[in-house]
Amino acid sequence: MxxxxxxxxxxxxxxxxxxxxxxxxxxxxxxxxxxxxxxxxxxxxxxxxxxxxxxxxxxxxxxxxxxxxxxxxxxxxxxxxxxxxxxxxxxxxxxxxxxxxxxxxxxxxxxxxxxxxxxxxxxxxxxxxxxxxxxxxxxxxxxxxxxxxxxxxxxxxxxxxxxxxxxxxxxxxxxxxxxxxxxxxxxxxxxxxxxxxxxxxxxxxxxxxxxxxxxxxxxxxxxxxxxxxASFVGDANLVATPSAGGKISIGELEIPLPDEAGARERAGSWAVLFRPEDLVAAASREALAAPVLGEGTVEDIREKGASRQLLVRLDPLTGVWPLKREYGEAGLALLVLLPSEREASVPAIGQKTWVGARDYHLLPRLPWRLLLLVDDTARSAYAAALCEKVAVTAGARLTVLGGAGQETSPPVVKLRESLPASDLRISLAEGGLTQRALAELERVGYDLVFLPGAFGSEQERLRGGRKGKADERVESGEIAVQCPVPMLVAQGEPRETRRVLLCTAAGEPGKLDVLLGAQLARSLGARVTLLHVEHADPRWGPPPEEGPGETTATRRARAWIERHLEQGLRTLRGQGVVAESRIRYGEPLSEILAEVTEGDHDMIVVGAHRERTYLDAPERDLVAGLVHRADRPVLIVKGKVER
Amino acid sequence: MSAARPRRAEPLRRPWGLWGLRGAVLTYLALMIAVPLLAVIERGFSAGLRAFWRELANPIAFDALKLTVAAAAITAAVNLVLGTLTAYVLARYRFPGRGVFDSLVDMPFAIPTLVTGVMLVVLYGPSGALGSWFHAKGISIIFARPGIVLALLFVTYPFVIRSVQPVLLEAERYEEEAAFTLGANRWTNFRRIVLPAILPAAGSGALLSFARALGEFGSIVVVAGNIPRRTLTSPVYVFGEVEAHNERGASAMSVVLLALSFGLLLLLDWRQRRRAEVLGG
Amino acid sequence: MAETARSLDGEVASGIAETGAEGRARPRPGEWVVVGIALAYAILLLFAPLAALARGALSRGVRAFFDALSTPDALSAIKLTFLLALGATAINTVFGVAAAWLLVRDRRFPGRRFVNGMVDLPFAVSPVIAGFMLIVLFGRTGWLAPLARAAGVKVLFAFPGMLIATTFISLPFVIREIMPLLGEIGEEEENAAYTLGAGRWRAFWSVTLPGIRSGLEYGVLLTFARAVGEVGAVLVVSGSIVGLTETATLFIFRALDERNAVAGYAMAMLLALSSFVLLTAMEWIRRRARSR
CATH class of the missing domain: 3.40.50.300 (P-loop containing nucleotide triphosphate hydrolases)
Structure with a gap:
């Protein structure tokens, strides 16, 4: 050497x-x-x-x-x-x-x-x-x-x-x-x-x-x-899909998992790499001499001399999503490399084509890294339950931080039962829980943090009666200020998560909230409602209606909203989630709260657009207001979502 | 924190050599600059603040200070205008002798200030070629206040020119040309495009010449005549007090002049830093 | 110099007719006024006095000029000035290069920014005060007086004091001329020398120094010019002992005092001439560096 x-x-x-x-x-x-x-x-x-x-x-x-x-x-x-x-x-x-x-x-x-x-x-x-x-x-x-x-x-x-x-x-x-x-x-x-x-x-x-x-x-x-x-070297089509019965299916392509992978057979833990030359395109299924992935539309053709590269967008395949996500795009965009031939039978831009895969490479994915903070409040059990479900379905790695007395608490015991020991790390120690959590967040790049919520009336109650060491309690407000990654604040009565409300009320449509909300909903098996609240002052009169009375300005605004909701829906569906959209007019916080009750949503996803999130200032901040007043779990999305 | 302390970032295998060099340089700068300055400041305040003020309140000292600041201010103002103009002419126009002119701009830096004084006396003195003409008209230049300003203008001649010139040479030729294509005439163009670009540099040059003028001695001592309360400037006053063994008086005036110069230096540094930030931003 | 100027003009003329490569245009009739103001100002302020001095110095003939400069007092003054300038330049060159190198390269130099600011102070301090500082420092009750006494060195009214004063007032030139060049050439050439096996000293001599040569030469000349011409600081610390601590400038000072105009003018003329030589050398260095 x-x-x-x-x-x-x-x-x-x-x-x-x-x-x-x-x-x-x-x-x-x-x-x-x-x-x-x-x-x-x-x-x-x-x-x-x-x-x-x-x-x-x-x-x-x-x-x-x-x-x-x-x-x-x-x-x-x-x-x-x-x-x-x-x-x-x-x-x-x-x-x-x-x-x-x-x-x-x-x-x-x-x-x-x-x-x-x-x-x-x-x-x-x-x-x-x-x-x-x-x-x-x-x-x-x-x-x-x-x-x-x-x-x-x-x-x-x-x-x-x-x-x-x-x-x-x-x-x-x-x-x-x-x-x-x-x-x-x-x-x-x-x-x-x-x-x-x-x-x-x-x-x-x-x-x-x-x-x-x-x-x-x-x-x-x-x-x-x-x-x-894979994506750094050369052009790569990377897709992810859950596996079932020891194999992965993409269209008609079936990929058997390696034998030793048994323990890893969970959703999202595998990715499939198709190099452009691994794929073939043809006008009909029969003409493909390879397992069929699906049918799609040619969006772009690039001549490369000896070969010709097609960008084909496949119609959405259930349960298959691209790893390089583009916001507002549905389906699977694939690069297909075809040899240039004199008698080119290549479809033109805009035409339909079938795509098959001659070869592939199977990649294990890095599992999600979750952090769960537990203390002796009732909300911890809820946080643990939500976290457990996500961890199990997504095959995530979980770290639990808690007070010394948590060893035999029901959430911890239950997590030990349901997660493999290799994916679970539990660190219980005396005191300083908040500081430990912040240090841990600094040290390890987590994807998502689960916190017990203690805000609003809950906070009052805790302050009033409960004993127990203060520094063994999770101070979610403190952590939220500095936490660089998305966090799910569990609060309210525990409930099954069937419907997730994804709010894009605060200004620009939050692409990250949509993507992470989709991932979370997918792993919880929930359907998503994408909500846009158009801030309207009640003094301006009734909300603009569609129809002859509508002014140009409001029509334009409506068109803009509809377009961005449509993009959001495409993104959600592209991620394999059942989704619908809603528009409401009024003051954002109260409209979101109203929608939560009316639509009977079980979880709220909201983007925090500031570097620091002060949950203790409900009157100034929409996110803080939601955490204080909605008795539902709130997923606060901040920072970059890497996966 | 850990047992293995982070090592030196530079590849140095003989730290002794480096420390020796650092020590030598620091000693040199401390002995040459810091210690003498501190000594003067200490001496100025050694008899207490009241004595310090008394020395300055002495009418001769006070008038000298007033005269020095006023003359320096006039010098800076004249330099600001004529220096900028000269820099512009040098940078933008083609005329016979331009190259020689350009190289001779630095002459006042190279010529000993005392020689400057002598030259001015020879020319503008009562028996000088121009001086006699002025003298006949009843205007005295040498051994009078105009002589002081004249000497200061001479020794500070290059400052504004050399500050502005590079800016003019490097900068907005294109902007200027754009302005011409938009139909601006030269004067509009100068006022709207060129002037704003060079003004900060001209200002810095003017400040520099002000600072330099405050401390000027060699030319003034010859030219001014050094009549107390009329043509005695602060540096010459300090010299007189030293000769008269009035160290306290000399120290007090020195401290004031030092404070003024340092203030200007800090101001210049701050301006430069700010400009670098704006441009580098 | 006229020749270089002409060639420069020629270069411009051969460029684009109206605005040349250097972007200079021939002034239009109205603009001659502006050019005229600039020229007139320069002539009245700079060149007329110079011509007057030359006339004054030579008014009694070339012979008298040389006679005035060859008296023993004049010769000793010239010698002392030369020695002082040489000494100050040597000190400021050696330490200036070291200081500039540390200020640019040594990121762990203690108090780097502060030291960097301090270097400019000699420019801001009046030379009289510079001389006075030494009086305070080495006078009867001065901080460093005991040190000088112990070493048996007479500082004030003697060569050492004058040397320190001259060194002080010419200190920043070398440092300020070198620092930008050091920054510009960067560390990579030095690093290349290290990887090729050169030690620090070797790398400095054969890589760094040639890289900063033009700046160093320029700084040295500036230092020398300033040292030759210094009057205020030297006047205060020297005591002006004829034939002993009298420099060329002090010689002029005394000659004017004694109304010995010819001697004073002659010495002034000599200094002016020497500064022209230096100026020409500086200009030459500048042009050479620019042509690189």
Missing amino acids: SIVLTDLVKRYAGEAVVDNVSLEVRDGEFFVLLGESGSGKSTILRMIAGLAVPDEGSIVLNGRDVTRLPPQNRNTGFVFQNYSLFRHMTVAENVEFGLRVHKVPRAERAAKRDDLLALVGLAGFGRRYPRQLSGGQQQRVAVARALAFSPSVLLLDEPFGALDVKIRGQLRRALRRIQKSMKITTILVTHDQEEAFELADRIGVIERGHLLEVAAPAELYRAPKSELV
């Missing part, structure tokens, strides 16, 4: 830009770190060269621990993105610099320099200054300079980033040839997939400081281990 990185961590201003990265690069291997800018890939490279010092972890080069060595003593060859040639030295002086520093005799230096310049195809350029060279030539000099003193590893930091496409291709081939001829262990950092695939023996995909996956290019493309990698 030429390069061994173990648990590398690098923080800037407390933020880990490289988080626990371990990696082994073999002798003579061409390794590419692939990631978007800011993913931490350059930092890793700089740490290997000694230009940055890791906060934790170790770096071993050729069996020597260099973690604490300065860059001078590591003997790495480093090629910088902006070339960083010494601009006041000639090309020859640049290449010879490392040799000169190491006191190599003049004759030897000259010979080595000439060899290297010839190797990079710049023989005879020795007397020029960097500014007299083109960008591509400068980068060749940089490579020659880095290789001069026979480094043990070659490190390249986006070396072709600043060059135009044609030069880039030439340089890539040259680099590959040099690397193979010198058999030098190489790490190249890039955000360019094409570059990575062309050069690498193996690729490491890095995102937000985490090394997601390391594999050979073909494997990374054909059989990625995670959705992130």
Whole structure:
């Protein structure tokens, strides 16, 4: 092993830009770190060269621990993105610099320099200054300079980033040839997939400081281990669907689950990846020589020379939803790659077509991560019950935080029974529950938090009579202020969740609330009512009616509302949820409360559009008002929904 | 927090060398700048606030201060107008000798201020080529207040020009051209487009020349005649008090001048920072 | 200089007729007024006095000019001025480069922002006050007087005091000229040198220093020019002992006092000429740096 990185961590201003990265690069291997800018890939490279010092972890080069060595003593060859040639030295002086520093005799230096310049195809350029060279030539000099003193590893930091496409291709081939001829262990950092695939023996995909996956290019493309990698590398059609009876069905395609997956056979725990070339399209079912996924409409065609890429939107398939969701779109948009043939039998844009799948790749999905906070109030049991249902149906991982006395409480006991031990972590301790919850939220990225509600009349009651330690109670208001993720505040009389009211009253239609509301409703098996409350002052007279009396302004407003509700409904249905919409006119809070009673809804979903949510100010904030006055569970959606 | 303390972020293997360098630089700056300044301030207040005020309330000192500030203000104002104009002419027009003119703008920085004073005396003095003409008209320039302003204008000549010039050269050629295509004539164009763009830089230059004028000594000591209550400026006053071994008087005036300069420096720094924020935003 | 100016104009002329590459237009008739004001102002303020001085210095002939400058007093004043300027420039160059490097590169330099602000102070302080500071510091009851006494060094009214004063008033030039360049060339070239095995010192000499050369040269010349021309600070600390602590500027000061106009004008002319040499050198450096 030429390069061994173990648990590398690098923080800037407390933020880990490289988080626990371990990696082994073999002798003579061409390794590419692939990631978007800011993913931490350059930092890793700089740490290997000694230009940055890791906060934790170790770096071993050729069996020597260099973690604490300065860059001078590591003997790495480093090629910088902006070339960083010494601009006041000639090309020859640049290449010879490392040799000169190491006191190599003049004759030897000259010979080595000439060899290297010839190797990079710049023989005879020795007397020029960097500014007299083109960008591509400068980068060749940089490579020659880095290789001069026979480094043990070659490190390249986006070396072709600043060059135009044609030069880039030439340089890539040259680099590959040099690397193979010198058999030098190489790490190249890039955000360019094409570059990575062309050069690498193996690729490491890095995102937000985490090394997601390391594999050979073909494997990374054909059989990625995670959705992130699947969608980062190449074009990907990713769909999710529940499994039943040890298999997954998408249209007529049946995918058997691997044997060892028995325990994971739950909804949403599998994703299926179709690369565009895995799919085929044809005018009729019969013409497809592959299992049929469904029928759809061609929305776009892109000619790619040797092939032709179709964007086909399949009619909605029950129980199948795309992982890359687009708001307001129904059905499944699939990219299909077809070979270009002279006698093209490809449908035109707008025509119907059938799509089948010749191949697929099955991916386990990361389970949802839920956090449940329990104390000794009655609402905790409700929160636990809701949480349990979501956890079981969605196959989520659950963490329970509670007071020390909760060990034998009914909610905890019940959770232990219904969830597999591998998916359940229970942490019960003395005191400081709120602080512990906030620390936990800071540390782990949860998808959803379940809290017992204690607001309005409930709060009064608690304050009045109950004893028990205050710091073992969940202070939901406190937590809500800082909680960065969606939270479900369980309150009111426990009830079966059959109907969910999704409010888009506060301004713009909240795309995140709709998506998360859909997911929650799906896992609870509930139907959704999408509600828009048009803020109307009662003094303005009766709400605008459809018909001849309607003014242009109100008609426009109505059209806008209807359009956005229609989009919301499409999104919901695309996620496999039964949904309908309602429009009400009036003051939002009272109209929502009225709708809850009239429609007999069991849960309310509402978006919090502020960074901090102050549930203790019911008179100022719609969300707080809802929590205080509706005796139903409220799901408050804030932040980004990642899944 | 953890056992393994985060290590140094820079690749330094000989921290001793770095600390040595830091120590040397800090010592140098402390000894050269901080300690002497503190010493003067300490001396100024050593006999208490009341003594400090008494020294300043002395009519000679007070008039010197008034004269200095007034002369500096006039200088700054003239520079603001004529400096901006000169910068504009240099940046926008083509005329014979422009290149030489441009390189000679910095001359006042290079010429010793005392030499400046001598030059002005030679030209504008009672027996000088221009001075005798003025003298015949009953206007005295040298050994009078106009001479002070003249000297200050000379030594602060480049400030506004050199602040404005780069802005003019780099900036809104396109905006200007756009204005021309919209039918604006040159004057409208200058007033509406160019002036707002260069005004902040011109202001900074004017402030700089004000600060410089407050402390000017070499040229004024030759030109002004240094008549107490008439043409004696603060720096010359300080010099006189030092010569007269009145350290307290010298300190009090020094503290006032220092406070003014520091205030200006802070103001300039703040303006620059704010502008950087606006432009960088 | 005229030549370079002409070539610059030629360059513009060969560009687009009305507004050249540098964007300069030939003034239209009305606009000549503006150009005229600028020129007249510069001539009256800057060039006329200069010409008058030249005339004054040479009024008794070239011979008298050189005679006035070759008296022992004049020669010793010139020598002392040169030594002071050289000393101050050397100190400010070495420490200035170190300070600039730390201020730009060393992110953990204690009190970086404060120090950065402090560097400008010598520009804001009147030179008389600068000299006076040393009087206070090294005078009878000064803070550093015991130190100087222990070391057996006479600071005030002697060379060391004058050197400190000159160093103080010319301190910021090198630092201020280098800092932007250091920031501009960035750290990556230094890093490249490190990865190639160069130590910090080596990287500095062979990579950093050549990169900031033009700024350094410019700063050094500015420092030198300022040091040569200093009067206020030196006047206060030197005691003006003829032939001993009298610099060229103090020589002029005394000559004017003694109504020895020819000697004063001659020395002033010499200083003016030397500053023209420096100015030309500075201009040359600027043009060279721009052409890079």
